[in-house]
Amino acid sequence: MAALAEVGSAGHFRELLQQKGKSLVVVHFWAPWAPQCIQMNDVMAELAKEHSQVTFVKLEAEAVPEVSEKYEISSVPTFLFFKNSQKIDRLDGAHAPELTKKVQRHASSSTISAGPNDNAKEDLNVRLKKLTNTAPCMVFIKGTPQEPRCGFSRQMVEILNKHNILFSSFDIFSDEEVRQGLKTYSNWPTYPQLYVAGELIGGLDIVKELEASGELDTICPKTHKLEDKLKVLTNKASVMLFMKGNKQMAKCGFSKQIIEILNSTGVDFETFDILEDEEVRQGLKTYSNWPTYPQLYVKGELVGGLDIVKELKENGELLSILKGDN
Numbered sequence: 001m002a003a004l005a006e007v008g009s010a011g012h013f014r015e016l017l018q019q020k021g022k023s024l025v026v027v028h029f030w031a032p033w034a035p036q037c038i039q040m041n042d043v044m045a046e047l048a049k050e051h052s053q054v055t056f057v058k059l060e061a062e063a064v065p066e067v068s069e070k071y072e073i074s075s076v077p078t079f080l081f082f083k084n085s086q087k088i089d090r091l092d093g094a095h096a097p098e099l100t101k102k103v104q105r106h107a108s109s110s111t112i113s114a115g116p117n118d119n120a121k122e123d124l125n126v127r128l129k130k131l132t133n134t135a136p137c138m139v140f141i142k143g144t145p146q147e148p149r150c151g152f153s154r155q156m157v158e159i160l161n162k163h164n165i166l167f168s169s170f171d172i173f174s175d176e177e178v179r180q181g182l183k184t185y186s187n188w189p190t191y192p193q194l195y196v197a198g199e200l201i202g203g204l205d206i207v208k209e210l211e212a213s214g215e216l217d218t219i220c221p222k223t224h225k226l227e228d229k230l231k232v233l234t235n236k237a238s239v240m241l242f243m244k245g246n247k248q249m250a251k252c253g254f255s256k257q258i259i260e261i262l263n264s265t266g267v268d269f270e271t272f273d274i275l276e277d278e279e280v281r282q283g284l285k286t287y288s289n290w291p292t293y294p295q296l297y298v299k300g301e302l303v304g305g306l307d308i309v310k311e312l313k314e315n316g317e318l319l320s321i322l323k324g325d326n
Helices: 010-017 035-050 065-070 096-113 118-132 151-162 176-186 204-213 222-234 253-265 278-288 306-315 318-322
Strands: 004-007 024-030 054-060 078-083 086-092 137-141 168-171 193-196 199-202 239-243 270-273 295-298 301-304
Touching (some): 024 035, 024 096, 035 054, 035 096, 035 253, 078 096, 086 176, 096 118, 118 176, 151 204, 168 278, 199 204, 222 239, 222 278, 239 253, 253 306, 306 318
Parallel strands (some): 004 054, 024 054, 137 168, 239 270
Antiparallel strands (some): 024 078, 078 086, 137 193, 193 199, 239 295
């Protein structure tokens, strides 16, 4: 098999997941029209040279729609990780360092699982500790805050939003290892689970009790610090762009396009790489009520994303807005 296999049908995909002797399969859902996908195929090819025990696969998302729909692929590039035909992890976006880390972690845990698994458990606990401390207020749910995939998760999100609590979330459907491991780690068998400063608060019933007693607002004091941090960041420069990557190296096609537009105006601007700070990445979506990136701010006020900036350029309004005239 080639170092980077290419899948052209759902049947071929199923066969590939079931092959013997390759415990980890990494699948890149890509599109030939997206430059960032081409770059990530090169990254996959390099990783394949280093990890001969791992199968690396390219799957053109639009060419095999039944597979893309099954795994809820809504953008490219997206990477899925499989062990024993089961999805264990997911990575959205062209983030080469994170892809490398995930491949290394899952490949090493595949090796460990063949023998004593004490080290594997220890590694998982370290990872779970990091995840629960990702943000001051962290909720593990089924789905996302925008699209909860169970009633309990939806209620949890509604309560947190109602109290203007800034929180980050983790979709336990995206990682079976985390989904099962967190139950043992926290000694709490169900989801959703709410953590504050890395400590388990509880599930939906506990949060409802805290809301009824008025304690919920006092339990998440650190979330206000995140709001202050975001206010400072959005005002760090007169023109501030929150993007994937930086001026020198955009890490997604949308970020690359908006950088090109801003550069063409000649106006000075600063950037913040949201891939380097998960707390900011998740918190800013709530703070600005804008669910995607890039996000452009002028004098601390949200202008919008790529589509808005394109419209402003076409209308001839962009330069005056960047200069703060409007």
